[in-house]
Amino acid sequence: MSTLLAIGECMVELVPKGVSECQQSFAGDTYNALVYAKRFAGQLNCELFSAVGEDVLSINMLKKWKQEGISSKQVIQTADHNVGIYAISTDQHGERSFDYWRNQSAAKHMMELYEKQPFDLGLGKSDWIFFSGISLAILDDASKRVLLDLLASLKQQGCTIAFDPNYRARMWQSKAHAIDWLERAYQISDLVLPGLDDHYTLFGHDNIDEIVQYCQQFSINEVVIKAGSKGMQVFCQNNLTAQCSFNPAPQQVDSTAAGDSFAGTYLAARMTHHEPQSALHIADKVASQVVQHQGAILPFDVYQALNLSSAK
Numbered sequence: 001m002s003t004l005l006a007i008g009e010c011m012v013e014l015v016p017k018g019v020s021e022c023q024q025s026f027a028g029d030t031y032n033a034l035v036y037a038k039r040f041a042g043q044l045n046c047e048l049f050s051a052v053g054e055d056v057l058s059i060n061m062l063k064k065w066k067q068e069g070i071s072s073k074q075v076i077q078t079a080d081h082n083v084g085i086y087a088i089s090t091d092q093h094g095e096r097s098f099d100y101w102r103n104q105s106a107a108k109h110m111m112e113l114y115e116k117q118p119f120d121l122g123l124g125k126s127d128w129i130f131f132s133g134i135s136l137a138i139l140d141d142a143s144k145r146v147l148l149d150l151l152a153s154l155k156q157q158g159c160t161i162a163f164d165p166n167y168r169a170r171m172w173q174s175k176a177h178a179i180d181w182l183e184r185a186y187q188i189s190d191l192v193l194p195g196l197d198d199h200y201t202l203f204g205h206d207n208i209d210e211i212v213q214y215c216q217q218f219s220i221n222e223v224v225i226k227a228g229s230k231g232m233q234v235f236c237q238n239n240l241t242a243q244c245s246f247n248p249a250p251q252q253v254d255s256t257a258a259g260d261s262f263a264g265t266y267l268a269a270r271m272t273h274h275e276p277q278s279a280l281h282i283a284d285k286v287a288s289q290v291v292q293h294q295g296a297i298l299p300f301d302v303y304q305a306l307n308l309s310s311a312k
């Protein structure tokens with residue numbers, strides 16, 4: 001059984017319902033991707049490397065992961081910090097924005113805790129590892145370095161590294177700070193999933209070709225570009241290998257996790273030997289459904305109704 005390890009932070013997710021109630025679940029970009037990977041390819045062993053607290057919400061979170069089939073063997077639990085929280089707001093077009101309560105979260109300390117950990121967490125047993133710009137942004141710079149060094153050594157041991165830049169401006173000191181770390185991440189990645197919006201904001205790239213050209217300075221095997229209304233394209237060893245035109249959802253309710261569901265499904269499809277073209281179509285289908293529902297994770301029955309088994 002192949003293993004996909006995601007690295008990052010899962011939080012309590014709140015969707016306010018009126019003034020005094022919230023729909024509560026658990027989400028965070030790399031965790032979201034992992035859930036969608038597991039749903040698409042149940043045969044994969046899906047694990048999250050993170051840190052959580054010992055508070056009641058952290059404990060519930062671990063129970064939820066279990067229900068989703070996500071392993072928490074690689075999770076470090078600490079009594080010193082609690083789980084982070086975020087709340088989703090949506091505008092009239094279903095575009096989401098987030099408020100965060102995560103400055104003191106356990107996940108921010110995951111690399112310090114990892115270095116003090118007396119046991120081998122067995123991260124090197126992973127076949128693929130997925131991390132994001134948010135996985136880096138939550139860490140202080142010294143911990144970012146520890147994480148990237150760890151990933152570089154896991155890559156040497158044979159793990160395939162996948163990275164989604166997932167830029168969140170307010171989590172970085174400046175654009176230059178984000179670019180510096182993002183480029184270090186690109187340098188060690190085998191597969192990347194850049195979005196045109198992020199590349200436009202950070203580098204001024206305003207089309208797919210500019211992103212492809214920029215990526216040529218790194219030795220990335222597979223570049224999966226999400227360009228919104230300009231569609232999606234996959235480049236393997238710099239050659240256009242697959243593409244999919246923009247397929248807007250009939251109604252967008254909440255854009256949360258559109259990119260994460262796409263990334264997780266794409267990775268799971270590639271890990272289970274789908275060609276890029278097939279992986280792209282399936283991932284797009286999942287993302288179009290995700291934006292029609294509130295919150296990051298689709299209810300299981302809604303996911304099942306997508307009937308992706310015919311694509312397997």
Ligand SMILES: O=C(O)C(=O)C[C@H](O)[C@H](O)CO
Nearest residue numbers: 027028029134256257260296
């Ligand atoms: O913004 C973050 O850090 C999150 O991980 C929350 C959301 O689940 C994620 O951004 C959706 O893509």
